[in-house]
Amino acid sequence: MVNASGPTGGKIKRPSDGKIPQAVAFIKCVGSRDDVKGRSYCSRACCMYTAKHAMQVVEKIPDSDAYVFYMDVRTAGKGYEEFYQRSVNAGAQYIRGRVSKIYPHGDRLVVKSEDTLLGKPIEVEVDMVVLATAMVPAAGSADMAKLVGFSIDKDGFFQEAHPKLQPVETFTGGVYLAGSCQGPKDIPDTVAQASAAAVKVAALFSKDKLATEPMIAQVDETKCTGCEFCIPICPYQAISMKPLKTRVHSHTVERQVATVNKGLCQGCGACVAACRPCALNLNGFTNDQIVSEVDALCL
Amino acid sequence: MKSFLQYLGIEPERYQLAWISGSEGQKFADIMTHVVDEIKKVGPNRKLREEHE
Amino acid sequence: MSVETSKGWEPKIVAFACNWCSYAGGDLAGLNRLQYPSNVRIIRVPCSGRIDPQFVLRAFMMGADGVLVSG
């Protein structure tokens, strides 16, 4: 809106009637940090952009008021706290309290809340209310995760392989994450994560051979019945079917058998336990080895 | 499977499941102690056992 | 059965432990010098999904008094 080439030509206007608002209320954490009414997590980027918006209202519209209703102001980041202080110094009024009601009054809106720092109810009349809504995963992201074969977390964001040590990898080999598909984040964080992901990919491609774990599943093709039940069991989508030509009763037949992608298999062994004819086995943890282990322990 | 073993007459204490995270050393030790205590209570297993010796 | 009559009977328990969860938990218990009974014999598996019910039956057949599957 404040962009000179934007839809309103750089003017802040009310979407309803195009009037320039003299007072704007910003409400933060709408649907965030609230298990009951929305998402339990903090959407992380809204504190900063609300500070920016509030500052712009104060700066662009002469004699205007900007009210920011907040739970906490979270400004973790280089220069972030200073930016927030600038918006406060510019004249944005920060009110710590959750908004209980907004109702129309003439062509304006009344925002009812409580100032928990003063400990008393507060009502302000404004021309426009701006909500900082929760950052949620894009529609269809769950379907996409299913399609590519990695998991999503409880909130629907893509799950990284390890929150601290593998923040850009997924459980699926060769698939990396960057940006708010993995969790709410702002632009610098997205750029940092995307750069990390790009380097991971470059590292993957820097060698002409891939080193994989030796403990991967193996298919005994003579035993495989081609029932395909191992395919949905595999959390890494490492199993597919391939045609196999065999001689049966003096004629050649082609049948489908399972095959394991050595690069994708992480060696969990779920398919091995699921394989009824025991055609699948896990190198390093074969049925035979585990049975021997059981036998030895029970002596 | 637990229900099936019970159906066959195996005491439920003998087959247990637990979810322990890698960071829960204390829980690991507690569960091990607990399982051993419970199995001590039900006594030696005579069922499903191949005759050895 | 001889074990049943002998006074000093101690149960024999086979625990299947996931490499990433319980086995790591067991490791940590060791690191922190936490004690747990020596009756539990642990078999490391790459994932609790690897455990075939037949392993459990096998353990019982081979004379285990209890089986613990932990993920």
Added chain:
Amino acid sequence: MSDNTAKAREIAKKLLQDGTVAMVLGWEKGSEPYVSAPTVVRDAADVDRLVVDEYCIHDLAALLPDYRDHSDKIAIFAKGCDSRGIVRLIQDRVITRDRLYIIGINCPGMKDPNEFIRAASGLSKAKPADKAAKCLHCQYPNPVIYDEILGEAQKPGADQRLTEVDKIESMSADERYDFFIKEFSRCIRCYACRNACVACNCRTCIFDETKPQWVGRSTDPVNNLLYQIVRAMHVAGRCIECGECERACPVGIPLMLLNRKLIKDVDQLFGPYQAGLSLEDEAIPPLSRYRVDDPDEFM
């Protein structure tokens, strides 16, 4: 039923003559009037061997895995239970639907030839029942899948499949164990239950494996029980309750007690499910699917 025989022969003749199928799986009269044995007819001139009467108790679907590596199109007669077996085989990718021409038979319940044999030889004084034990609990007397159908649609009897299971469950743990050990001590490990079963369609049965040898081969009570536990668990979620295992058992072990218990458990954990009712994706056995919300308790 003689009416059905005439129609069956007519259909088989037409299919063989016009080359729609290369072979017909049906029943023919055996050595005694109360035996109708499975047979294969490849020549239109031979169709008069075929019969469809009240002794056609064998499940023909169990023969289909023998033809998995052929390409011939097969016509098969299918009662309610046989048709569910066929559905399961298609789901397990043992055979494709387009290789089958299914002639459904609305089944009023079959008689058990074994009872007649015992009565005739004087082994048993009991008069043979009008309905075989395996047909008493039948819930699907009419084929669920067919290209053509014979006979009048039948009404299923009352659902009492789980009464026996409930009876066992009401016993104490020791009573149950003693009951099963006693029953299974009779097992002679002839593997007739496995061979008669449509759900047992692996290429190499795990009981035939030696590395590891999952279950001991000797016929001591424990190994017998173990064999039956593993067998029942292998068909869990796949058992179509045709009762062929129990009927085929030469020593009369109540095998369905195990199968039905697992059916009950699967129903309780994953919602009501009956194997082999339809070819839809949703009808895949719950144990062959993976869902995030699957219960832990089955382990």
